[in-house]
Amino acid sequence: MPTFFSDTAAKGLDPGTATAYWGYTDSIASLFVLLLSPILGAIADASGSKKIFLRFFTYMGAISCLLMFTIGAGNWLWASLLICIGTIAFSGGNVFYDAFLTDIAPPEKRDYVSSVGYSYGYIGGGILLAAHLYFILNAETFGVTTTTATQISLASVGVWWFLFAIPLFRNVPEKKIATEKRSAWQWTRIGFQDVRHTLSKITKYPELIKFLIAFWFFNDGINTIIKMATIYGKEIGIGTTHLITALLLTQFIGFPSTLLFGKIAEKVGSKVTLFITLFTYLILVCIGYYMQSAMHFYILAGLVGLVQGGSQAISRSIFSRMVPVYHNTEFFGFFSLTGKCASILGPFVFALVGQLSGSSRLGILSLVFFFVVGIILLFRVNIPKGEKEALDDEEPIINV
Known part of the structure; x- marks a missing residue:
């Protein structure tokens, strides 16, 4: 999508403006998620309906991808x-899947289980992306233009998303809690009450708070x-074929690497493993700043594949161990909210710095700040203490 957005959807705009609009689009989307996530999590906890909400968002996402077939020039x-x-x-x-x-x-x-989940995601995404790459590069053989092939590829994501959600909906169990039948409005009201209740007691989990703040910074980067x-690579002149091939490389490196980091975490601990991935990201930012050629982008893509899944999986696992048991989905809503806060500021800063300075290189350099602050704050998190704080919580959800 980034290359299609730059080449087709943003046709008529200069490359720097297209890059900025892409960044602003991501920030606006993340703002909506920020507002929704904690409330949705609270409602799901109160009503015992994680799977219902997951199904709704799956259909919503699949339809949005199918409609991308209609995106034309400009x-x-x-x-x-x-x-x-x-x-x-x-x-x-x-929010509900996690x-x-x-x-x-x-x-x-x-x-390990969290890492396996991410690694399978890389395999699934890699297989589909490989099919897309072959289709787009051989579009004339199939009797279509490159633009049409890209539109079909984007739409196929919706079909893929829907089909591979079916086994989860049919087979993965959801722990049920005793609830009364209520209207959608009543569940929403309960959801707001639970969020207010959580905000009033969140100071009981200081290690969880510290981790969330650290996560906010490094996840932003x-x-x-x-x-x-x-889209940054596109702006500096790297060809579409190289960009998509590099993304494919990321997917297939990500599969074994994520599993590897899951095993490393079992041996040396989650926190040390997370530090390894974050210091690698600092190296990535430096490569991005000096990037000139397709080879540089391939190196960057390979390093991203090496640590991306591991950092995400280990972060999710650390958080899950510090979550109070009676507010599981709601707190994962806050986890998603923290990630979305990061998704708002990072692309916005990247886009704004690039637009004001006339160089997206300075935009990518600004990410050093987020990683350095996140690493410093992560040093201060005591995970065993956070696990104890979560286990000490025995207060049930309020259903009124």
Whole structure:
């Protein structure tokens, strides 16, 4: 999508403006998710309905992808709207998807299980992306233009998203809690009450708060690299074929690397493993600043594949061990909210610095700040103490 946005949807705009609009689009989408996530999590906790909400966001995301077939030359506003809807669906759905981790894995296995989940995601995404790359590069053989092939590829994501959600909906169990039947409005009111209740007692979990703040900073840098790297590469003149091939490289390196980091975490601990990934990201930022050629982009993509899944999986696992048991999904809503806060500021700063300075290189250099602050704050997190704080919580959800 970033290359299609730059080449087709933003046709008529200069490359720097297209890059900035892409960054602003991601920030706006993340703002909506920020507002929704904690409330949705609270409602799901109160009503015992994680799977229902996950199903809704899956359908929403699949439809948004199918509609991307209609994006034509110069339709950057329509493209931005569909990207926003798809991002809201993906991020909103992940609130409930991530919350299943505590249902299906004991604490001592969550580093590995979380890593397996991300690694399979790389395999699935890699297979589909490989098919897309072959289709787009051989579009004339299939009797279509490159633009049409790209539109079909984007739409196929919606089909893929829907089909591979079916096994989860059919087979993954959800822990049920005793609830009374209530209207949607009543569940919403309860959701707001639970969020207010959580905010009033969140100071009981100081280690969790410290981790969330650290996560906010370093995840800001990670999200910005994920969202902006391709369109940044396009802006500095790297060809579309190289960009898509490098993304494919990221997917297939990500599969074994994520599993590897899951095993490393079991041996040396989650915190040390997370530090390894974050220091690697600092190296990535420096490569991005000096990037000139396709080879540089391949190196950057390879390093991203090496640490991206590991950093995300280990962060999710650490958080799951410090979550109070009776507010699982709600706190994962706050986890998603923290990530979305990062998704708002990072791409916005990248876009704004690039637009004001006339150079997106300075935009990527600004990410050093987020990683350095995140690493410093992570040093101060005491994970065993955070686990004890979560286990000491025995206060049930308020259903009134």
